[in-house]
Amino acid sequence: MSADIIPLHDRRSDPSLDPMLALTAQGMNAVNSVILGRMQSEIPLIPALAGHLISGGGKRLRPMLTLAGAELVGYQGSRHHKLAAAVEFIHTATLLHDDVVDGSEMRRGKAAANIIFGNPATVLVGDFLFSRSFELMTEDGSLKVLKILSGASAIIAEGEVDQLTAQRRIETSEQRYLGIIRAKTAALFAAAARIAAVVAECDEEKEQALDEYGRNLGVAFQLVDDAIDYDSDAAAMGKDRGDDFREGKMTLPVILAYARGSEEERAFWRDAIIGHRTSDADLDHACALIARHDALSDTRDRARHFAQRAVDALAIFPDGKARQAMVEAARFAVARGY
Structure with missing residues (x-):
């Protein structure tokens, strides 16, 4: 099969997620129905806490990748609806756990679940959602799908632990940073896209192509997220500006600014990353240094x-x-400001 050359840049219009939303709208109705049904429990706190985040207006990009991939390969069945819900449950569970680990106060523009319900309940409901995702996988009955999604879940956990051990370590390299985001973000993007080819019984070439699409999109998405922490405001992001800075996370804008900085600037970064410079004025100074060394523009270039x-x-x-919507989603991922 001959391959086309598809340009990422298109000057005809501003990048938008609308084509992806339109492509997957009907399928997402079915996915949302599964999500709503499977987050229920006789324990009232569970749906209350899960619903706080699930109904919080996230882009639902990961389950949309499963649906879009199914459209791309011409799948006519409905197995992918439950699997897309499983993908969203995995993602939501990791967000709940992340907010506890990071001590986050905002998520998607409102108070994080851990602030409202407390850390213990938030962790346990995250565990509940992980369990629900594995129920959905086993109901599908495909060992290959189970292997892909369970493997991604393990890789995500490894990535989160790796990020935790890299936190407040100024010597973290760009290579290690990319390894962290490939694990904690890109692995689920890749799995979400790939399982569409599996349920459609596509050949290995198409499976790998969807995996590569999702994996690289996930890296791009996280790079932009990390840039946004230093060039947007809380209203746009739906979280506190400078969260990564105050938590001592070595993201690419900081890694580049530190590598390119003077000794005086590096001294500031060393103090900031270990937690000694966390005021609003310090954040403003950090943003100025990042801008001085083109670290944001280079992060977006990557x-x-x-x-x-x-x-x-x-x-x-x-x-x-389907292909046009997926290309447009990639354009949107790198151009967005939220």
């Missing part, structure tokens, strides 16, 4: 590189609404 790799992976598929 994001565009990975987004182009995601788009390139789609070249083996015929052109159509």
